[in-house]
Amino acid sequence: MKKNRLVIVGAGSTYTIGMIMSLIEEKAQFPLESLTFYDTDEERQAQVAEATKVILREKYSELKSFHYTTSKQEAFTNIDLAFIQIRTGGLAMREQDEKIPLSHGVVGQETCGPGGMAYGMRSIKDMIELVREIRHFAPEAWVLNYTNPAAIVADALQRVFPEDKKILNICDMPIAIMHSYADMLGKEVWDLVPSYFGLNHFGWFTKLEDKQGQDLTPIIKDKIINEGFKPTDNEIANDESWKKTFQQARQMLIDFPDFLPNTYLQYYLYPDQLAAKEKMDNTRARQVINGRQKRVHELCDQIIKNQSTADADLEVDVHGIYMVKAAAALVYNLNEIYIVMVENNGIISNIADNAMVEVPALLTVNGLKPLAVGEIPIFQKGLIEGQLAYEKLVVDAYFEQSYSKALQALTLNRTVVNANTARAILDDLIVANQDYWPPLT
């Protein structure tokens, strides 16, 4: 079996240690020849990398080459795959993305609403630059991107690299939700076969079957209505914010029983209720800074100090496993189904061809082979088209440096709606993002 040369871009991420554990868990199915870390923040990366050295020494002795660098040339030369997980502006800017809308009474969220727009306009520039550099040094490498807001990033990349069939934009939310379905059913998550459509963080499961073709959807719906819904992937199972988010899926199913919702739809279907629950001094970014980020940094310090993983709380999570399995499917032509982002081109027959939709696709060595969805009902079509127009306008606003497109985008977003509110939020976001956004005129 051919071994893989992988670079993780944004290796200082809070997700990297989980990814390393997943690479170890999957080493028989996705063996590595070399692993390289790349990040712009030398110190942040070094902490994760030095802990990774210890983990690899203990648990992946077959891996002969691991190093970390801040040189793009060194990182991207001689690679087969790049996983990209950057956060332009860091968690500090995420906090601004959440607080500014909230100060105007609007949902403050990482990828939804004005926060998603702000983050998107920051991510696009770095993502284009990174893909350009990767293509310069490694024209044939697979690029797996899960940098957020994935919908906006995917649209921007599609515009700049339309012929590049080796960029895969992928999100772990559908699989995390399927993890909960599987636990409710007493089944393995990898044994569920999803039918799904939508945009990233804006979609629905229409059906879940097992590998024998049995339709499990009615059982899942019944269980959610009667027993509620909770996160079960160990990364989020005990997180209060994620527990509330999963609980809200029950209400969505009661209100709109046709399909099983992606949890992110809560921000668009109940925006006032969600905004009312948020606290200015404790938005999600603050919780992550004091929670996941602190935990990961303490874990790394402990491993580095002890030069051992003994007593270290190291677990795989569905996020890492999903990305690694998807990479294996591409490299080894496994023809397995993953929910991914891809240009529509008739997959959903009654929405625009140039939408970046999120749907099941076979992953093959020759790229993605999306499965046809066909016509979608008018309610979901209406919601998707509004959100799609918002996403397209954000990307237009970035490339055209257009204030009016940005204002149109925010006004269209279901979390905002009112043009006066949209303008007030936009003006505050422009000030906060002056070091990142292009000037809007």
Ligand SMILES: NC(=O)c1ccc[n+]([C@@H]2O[C@H](COP(=O)([O-])OP(=O)(O)OC[C@H]3O[C@@H](n4cnc5c(N)ncnc54)[C@H](O)[C@@H]3O)[C@@H](O)[C@H]2O)c1
């Ligand atoms: N698509 C999904 O489902 C999914 C799931 C989980 C996380 N994510 C995304 O993964 C990313 C990482 O999240 P996190 O919370 O761990 O963030 P983080 O801030 O902890 O880590 C991001 C890392 O990227 C680095 N970075 C920033 N700009 C860079 C650039 N231009 N080049 C190289 N490195 C750069 C930072 O220095 C940092 O070390 C985010 O975009 C997040 O939204 C996506």
Ligand SMILES: O=P(O)(O)OC[C@H]1O[C@H](O[C@H]2[C@H](O)[C@@H](O)[C@@H](O)O[C@@H]2CO)[C@H](O)[C@@H](O)[C@@H]1O
């Ligand atoms: O608010 P955060 O930073 O905790 O989460 C934001 C991300 O949420 C989703 O990812 C989940 C993932 O679904 C789950 O499997 C597990 O790994 O936790 C992640 C959250 O910590 C979402 O899909 C991402 O796009 C968000 O970045």
Ligand SMILES: [Mn+2]
């Ligand atoms: Mn996601």
